[in-house]
Amino acid sequence: MGQLKTTGSEFLLGLRLLGRGFARYGRNPRLLLLGAIPAVITCALFVTAWIFLIIYIDEIASAVTWFADDWSDFWRGLVEFGAGAGILVVAALISALTFTAITLLIGDPFYEVISERIEEGLGGTPGAVDLPWYRTLWPNLVDSVRLIALGIVLAIPLFLLGFVPVIGQTVVPVLNAIVGGWLITVELTGIPFNRRGLRLADRRKLLRANRAMALGFGIPVFLVLLVPVAAIIVVPAAVSGATLMTRRVLGLNIEDRPVPDPVR
Template sequence: MNGPRTIAAPVTGATRRFFGGVGLLLRGLGLYVRSPGLMLLGVVPALLSAALFVAAFATLIYFVDELAAWVTPFADDWSDTPRSLVRVIAGLAFLGLGGLLTVVGFTAVTLVIGDPFYEKISERVEDRLGGTPGAVEVPFGASLRRSIVDSLRLVGLSVLFGIPLFLAGFIPVVGQTVVPVVGAAVGGWLLAVELVGAPFSRRGLRLPDRRARLKADRATSLGFGVAVFLCFLIPLGAVLVMPAAVAGAALLARRSLGQHIEES
């Protein structure tokens, strides 16, 4: 089942649609009150994945000075102040790249190991809204393979985008102001595409369909994805927000497919 090649974008203002996307995550957070048991189950795989990625990021922090010195050998003979400055900038660039890869990688791994939990959360959201129009039967094995393959693709994209952002991080001022904003936008977009995987898969739609539908309303997709990305940067935020992000992604998927997102 394939979506149309050309999809008209909503005509409302981009800023309003961006914050509408943020609102979808807030609605997902509301499920903690309405389905606390289900949402807390969704925390379990996030905790397991978080332990792995927190350890990896902590290792990066521990070695960041050595890495910064390794990529700036030209500064070895400089005086203390300029050498320290360029290596601080290099260290921040490494941490920025590491943060992007950690957030996207955490989401990919958590969605794979928590597939049954997050599938249930996503289905619960759609059931409240009248079910899944055009649903197809997806065997668990096929669903898991799809999740792994799509997640690997998106992690690969995060590396592809992350390398030029890492290099741009060496540019004074721009690297510490513009680059983090662009990084949040890139990370937010990748998260949005990744998180809507389950509701699209239930309709027989694949990764290219997700991209096409979300691009048609990029502002809403970015609002949702950037909000999730920023929450995932907060300590324990990734663990607690992950189930809500899955719920909000079900709403985003329905909205991008032109299906209602209000309970009757």
């Protein structure tokens, strides 16, 4: 019971850190504009892709269930429905992860500024490695590709489960949110971790030790990213929240520094 209570508290802490990220990001109009630019570009690309997917989902589902062409109308329709649902679930997982990765790559200089501003207000970045953004672009790209590849690998069994009636439409979306939330949290914390010279393995190790908090942060981000237009605000705000989470797992201050009284 105590373990369950602790897990619940950590999950809620992750949710609160996300909320605080939104609050900090929203208080600065210049950061609002700065963070929206790369997200708008990525959003336009993904909205176009989803429009085509939804238009042709019936044809795609029919093509991947070719083996059921000779079945009765009821069973063929049921299998095609499950395939269509599975394709959309997998597409949602891959889209949310790749949207975040592509937006972060496009906007790396922008989001680096946002994350650094957050840390400056909390006392700075201990252990910071001062490298220009173009020196960190390649390592960030490699880490993003590794995460996307992992997401695709994990999406395969979810896709296959989508063929199972009931389970494919109930259990699979829940698993999808958990997997997607975890991967997105690992992705979003890349900026503050990389600024300290810490790579993907370091992120995963520290976040695994705080798994409930990471899921409490990442699952809501994943769900909101399913609404493409909302992603314009969500990604930069989540970068702000991920900066707070990084400081939390590293044992650093996440509260505002007190303003000293003026000298009389």
